[in-house]
Amino acid sequence: MCINAQSIKEQLNTTVLGKNIFLLESVDSTNSYLKNLIEAPAGTLVVASEQTGGRGRRGRSFWSPKGGIYMSLLYKPEGDFNAGKITSCAALAVCEAIEKTTGLIPKIKWVNDVYLSGKKVCGILSEAITNPVTSQIEGVVIGIGVNVEETAVPSELKNILTSLFAECDKAVSKNQLIAEICNRLEPLLEAKNPAKTVDEIRRRSLVLGKTVTVISSLETYEAKALDIGADFSLIVEKEGERINLSSGEITIRNF
Ligand code: BTN
Numbered sequence: 001m002c003i004n005a006q007s008i009k010e011q012l013n014t015t016v017l018g019k020n021i022f023l024l025e026s027v028d029s030t031n032s033y034l035k036n037l038i039e040a041p042a043g044t045l046v047v048a049s050e051q052t053g054g055r056g057r058r059g060r061s062f063w064s065p066k067g068g069i070y071m072s073l074l075y076k077p078e079g080d081f082n083a084g085k086i087t088s089c090a091a092l093a094v095c096e097a098i099e100k101t102t103g104l105i106p107k108i109k110w111v112n113d114v115y116l117s118g119k120k121v122c123g124i125l126s127e128a129i130t131n132p133v134t135s136q137i138e139g140v141v142i143g144i145g146v147n148v149e150e151t152a153v154p155s156e157l158k159n160i161l162t163s164l165f166a167e168c169d170k171a172v173s174k175n176q177l178i179a180e181i182c183n184r185l186e187p188l189l190e191a192k193n194p195a196k197t198v199d200e201i202r203r204r205s206l207v208l209g210k211t212v213t214v215i216s217s218l219e220t221y222e223a224k225a226l227d228i229g230a231d232f233s234l235i236v237e238k239e240g241e242r243i244n245l246s247s248g249e250i251t252i253r254n255f
Contacts, residue, residue: 003047003069003174011179016043017073018182028053030072031143035129042076042139047178054145056123057112058249063157067149069174073182075189076139083140084232084246086189087112087126088201090142093185094122095204098146101177102168107206110225110234110250114146115206119162122146144181148172195230202228207252212236216248225250 005021012018020041027033030046032055037044048071051064064070075086094114095106098121106114106121114122125143130136147163164172188197202208207225214223214236223236223243233244 003049003178005047007175008045008047008179011176012182014043014182014186016041017075017186018043018045018179020044022046024048026050026052027070029055029143030070031055031125031127031141034072034074034141035127037074040074042074044074045071045178045182047071051145055125055143057125062123062125062145063154063161064145065151067147067151067163069144069146069148069178071145071178071181072141072143073185074139075142077189081137081140082231083126083128084111085194086140086142087124088228088232089188089197090124090126090144090181090185091122092197092201092204093181093188094124094144094146096184097177097180098122098164100180101172102164102170104164104167106204108201108204109206109252110228111232111247116162116164116167120147120160121162121164121167142185146177148174148177194232198228198230198232201232207234207250210252212250212252214238214245214248214250216245 005023027048030048034046050066051070054062054064056062091108098106106116112124113120123145127141128137129139131138150163150165212225223238225236227235229235233246236243
């Protein structure tokens, strides 16, 4: 099923998110493409059918064959921004959009992965755009990659990745899913009181109550995931000490 800008636009009910669309057959990375679009208006959406150099967190590559959705949105927050909040809102928007279009119930592996049946179906990479002269942050690119169709997955990723088709056995409209992600994400980002959003993220969490391995830039350790904080951080307990994680990565042994 082809991605079509007109069809996406017809299904949008946002004020800015997704209104200005760049549709590409193939690109190295939609995040890199959007970061280079000088003066792109807030809400600009770049979508590609495949990426040849898709990027993930911690400098990893993101496998991006034809059959998936690779999209980046330009968000221009007013005042200070919380990167964890933006990524968490994107993960929740993806969950809600998948649920609406397929009936499946996805879960969030804090902070940037969406899972179905214990396997990853979507990854999110939020990146700040900094003005080279003033060093001020001018916007955030929110990159979202969703495995939609079943593709020939490399053997090393077989037990890690799944797709919407593999989980629900029916074709999913990529245009509807893209529009629905924008429709869900805009109000989450703009919410004055995010308490309800945090509650929903807790409800969708794959990690709370589990033992996780925390990988930070300084150390790696085991801890118990206790809660999601009001600031979207992950609260863990390590040897009786509570620690608020605002970034970093975790792995889970048992899903
Ligand atoms: C991760 O799993 O570590 C995050 C993956 C983020 C992938 C998306 S696909 C669209 C956008 N363009 C990129 O190069 N990366 C993000």
